[in-house]
Amino acid sequence: MLDPLILRNDLDATAAALKTRGYTLDTAVYEALEARRKALQMGVESLQSERNSSAKAIGRAKAQGEDIQPLLDSVAQLGTKLAAAESEFRVVREQQAAWLLDMPNLASTDVPAGSDEADNVELRSWGEKPHFDYPPRDHVELGELHQMMDAEAAAKLAGARFTLLKASMARMHRALAQFMLDVHTQEHGYTEVYVPYLVKGETMQGTGQLPKFADDAFATNDEPPRYLVPTAEVPVTNLAANTIFAADELPIKYVAQTPCFRREAGSAGQDTRGMIRQHQFEKVELVHIVRAEDSVAAHEELIGNAERILQLLELPYRTIVLCSGDMGFSASKTYDIEVWLPGQDAYREISSCSNCSDFQARRMKARVRNADTGKPELVHTLNGSGLAVGRTLIAVLENYQQQDGSIRIPEVLQPYMGGLEIIDL
């Protein structure tokens, strides 16, 4: 959520900034709503003030044994007037709140301007793409060849966009997650957390998935509904909700492995082959809760932590910065890591690391007490995949394949697979 104050004081500049994100703000309508809000709020508060002072006067008079009937008569109409004013104010306030919840974060000033992924900027690349003397198989072919990856079996159980893994591939999938968790906890200083996979609506709202993107999430039919987490960012970041941290409690760095559930509404026809885009996938997620002045540095640390996993796995990748039009709703700046997939002859996203500035913090009321002033201030929140496990599995399969179809196991992964060095046919 944006600071309502900047919309009040700097509406045109804010609207222009939102425009670069593809969000059009109707300033005239917003201004009119804001004017109504101000008038109604002042009216309501003045009636409330009158009610309070009258009630106190009545109490005082009654205590002294005076006749309070004249006083009661004088406030006879106050209650209904106040109720009417309050309900009118409530409507406007809710309209304004809904509007604010619908606006994306502002892009950081150093984010390249642009409208879509074509305007993203590559920052660096790492590793050498493997050379093959034959047309490299993609992960689907490799999975079928080994009989360890079965989309049909998964479809029988759950429909499209699920994959069943077996034997060494199931084990490698598990090994990857374990490996990532160990690196982040032991080398990067993260605290591992295990979290609920079903969360309340207000939790989804805290990180920005609701109300705008309700169609993307799976919901239960409880009343009120719960939501299957689309990323561990949701439960983990919301651990900071409604909290005022002491200055020395920050930074907080959490890592969690969770399944992620996504409806993939609107992506019909995209990535239908293989396990690139699924309704359910496993992800190791990194979350930072930091003081505002530390978030830029934390963002660099975060992307470095994610890249480290690919380096240890010796998988080639490139890192890009997303342009203003391609960023997610809550982000002020986002780095994506794209891993090389020989089977697709393309780089594909395997991690997305975002600095959400105070956008989520304002929604979830996550604050830190300024040690100097003693005043609470909004924290900054960051999150990044470290990494998406399913896509990492794909990358290992495709990059480590050999001509006969066997798959070498990356050295760092071997201890997690009982010393296995190769998946033979």
Place this chain on the structure above:
RNA sequence: GGAGAGGUGGCAGAGCGGUUGAAUGCACUGGUCUUGAAAACCAGCAAGGGUUAAUAGCCCUUCCAGGGUUCGAAUCCCUGCCUCUCCGCCA
């Protein structure tokens, strides 16, 4: 699933219709005292919002949440959520 108890400030814990945003204790911050520290004593110490040039005043809201009664609700009524104890069941 059955039975009971309860949700108040950072924590503990009073208040049970009237100048109560809330006693008291602890914790915390500043001061006095002390060579220093402790103790003792004094003072301060919730959050959000509106108005405003203002981090000055003034005002509003908040005692789990949402409704209701009343001139007035932390206090009374209803609903929901959550926590704890005992029994049953269960990974």
